[in-house]
Amino acid sequence: MRKITLDFFEQCRDIRITRSAKGLGGHNYVRMERIMKIDILIQNIFYIFIFSIVLEVAIMAVFSMTALRDVADNRPVKIARDVVVIILAWLICYKSNLLNIFNNTGIGLIGERWYRLDVIISALVMAGFTNVVSIFFERMRR
Numbered sequence: 001m002r003k004i005t006l007d008f009f010e011q012c013r014d015i016r017i018t019r020s021a022k023g024l025g026g027h028n029y030v031r032m033e034r035i036m037k038i039d040i041l042i043q044n045i046f047y048i049f050i051f052s053i054v055l056e057v058a059i060m061a062v063f064s065m066t067a068l069r070d071v072a073d074n075r076p077v078k079i080a081r082d083v084v085v086i087i088l089a090w091l092i093c094y095k096s097n098l099l100n101i102f103n104n105t106g107i108g109l110i111g112e113r114w115y116r117l118d119v120i121i122s123a124l125v126m127a128g129f130t131n132v133v134s135i136f137f138e139r140m141r142r
Contacts, residue, residue: 041105048099048122051092052129056137059085059130085130090123101125 101122
């Protein structure tokens with residue numbers, strides 16, 4: 001007899017079983033489909049938003065030093081700032097599984113290629129949130 005453990009229930013918790021009226025030959029059949037967990041996806045996006053606020057504050061601290069304060073309005077400095085934000089966002093999302101958007105959502109991203117895609121999407125979302133927070137902080141200063 002098979003022992004049912006807690007791991008079995010954890011794996012099956014996101015599977016919905018539906019019963020169709022009639023299949024081929026007049027027999028009922030059972031269809032199992034995986035459900036995407038929207039609440040965990042929203043939670044992961046919220047984690048990325050909170051961390052983008054922390055990242056923006058850190059970047060503001062570096063670029064508000066007296067040596068960079070005079071050239072902060074220069075276009076190349078803004079481009080360098082954006083590049084630093086994208087690289088740091090990618091590095092943070094690559095090292096931390098908590099900050100990946102599709103982590104534990106039921107979307108099966110199996111393999112190194114799909115993991116990289118998840119990291120890239122998460123890093124771009126974090127960079128976008130950081131840009132939104134930067135614009136918000138600039139408007140607060142004025």
